[in-house]
Amino acid sequence: MSDQGDPLARIADALERLAGALPAMPDWTAAPAYVWDRSGARAVANLAAPSLDLLQGIDAQKALVTANVARLAAGHAAHDMLLWGARGMGKSALLRASVIAAQDRDPAALALVQVAPDASAALPGLFAALGGEQRRFLVFIDDLGFAEGDSEGSRALRSWLEGGVDARPGNVRLAVTANRRAIVSRHAGEQAISSREEGPINPRDAVDDKLALADRFGLSIGFHVCSQDDYLAIVGGYCASHGLSWDQGEALEWAKRRGARSGRVAWQFVTELAGRAGQSL
Incomplete structure (x- = not known):
């Protein structure tokens, strides 16, 4: 603890409080x-x-x-x-x-x-x-x-x-x-x-x-925005990986309701299918 009777110590303590704690640093070799x-x-x-x-x-x-x-x-x-x-x-x-x-x-x-x-x-x-x-x-x-x-x-x-x-x-x-x-x-x-x-x-x-x-x-x-074929290929790949059955028409309707075809929309459709099947992803 600093000597509070020492003016220099009081100044140092005040500066430390103003500066705040140094940012926390982890072990940079330990995690992915x-x-x-x-x-x-x-x-x-x-x-x-x-x-x-x-x-x-x-x-x-x-x-x-x-x-x-x-x-x-x-x-x-x-x-x-x-x-x-x-x-x-x-x-x-x-x-x-x-x-x-x-x-x-x-x-x-x-x-x-x-x-x-x-x-x-x-x-x-x-x-x-x-x-x-x-x-x-x-x-x-x-x-x-x-x-x-x-x-x-x-x-x-x-x-x-x-x-x-x-x-x-x-x-x-x-x-x-x-x-x-x-x-x-x-x-x-x-x-x-x-x-x-x-x-x-x-x-x-x-x-x-x-x-x-x-x-x-x-x-x-x-x-760039994916084509219909690419969108269906993304859905098919995800469904095959997770053992889910799917319908092409339903997949297209899902994208149509969201106004977009993308990998994210495809994953959201797959999440819906997995939820219906009582399956986790």
Whole structure:
């Protein structure tokens, strides 16, 4: 305990209270995955994902992601990845499944670290912790988006990807999922080049500054709404894996009522079938 009669000790105690406790850090070699939030990091004992062969309709995307994750796990040159496009088409599931496949070959080589939505600003602290480890890490930001007018967030991410003094270390790569390739929203008015200056910065320049973020990723992989055949193949694969019988017409009606065909909608239909059959998944 500090000597409360000592002015320097009182000042030190006050500074410690203002700074708060240091973020908690786990054993970075002990788990297949971790979650990073504002309180620090915690280990996840079991990393869950569909097997790679059940992720159908995205064969080209699957080949790119699994190869890149395998390179990272092996300690070879690997890219940061932006997975963008249609909702429910397996972007985050593919990342998790690719990490599991790499861990099947060598559990100690690679871990997934998912960043909570409220913890992106604390990424430099995470990078500092991971940079001292021998293990490789895929840092995963799911469903990334920036609020209207938020230019600092996109600039920070660009700095972390390359060029900044707090850029991610060599044993870390970033994987981001987003609904848009540019990550940020675009409005119709942003598409037109203004014929006059509006303030000190041309509006088109501001838009281009945001769009430049996507260029920092070595792999930018698009996911698109699946066809009817792909949707039925996904349903069929899941049902075969879990021993469920199904009807093609009912599967199509399920998608029609939800206004979409995707891997997520297919899984929801399979969940319905399993529930009716009294089966767990």
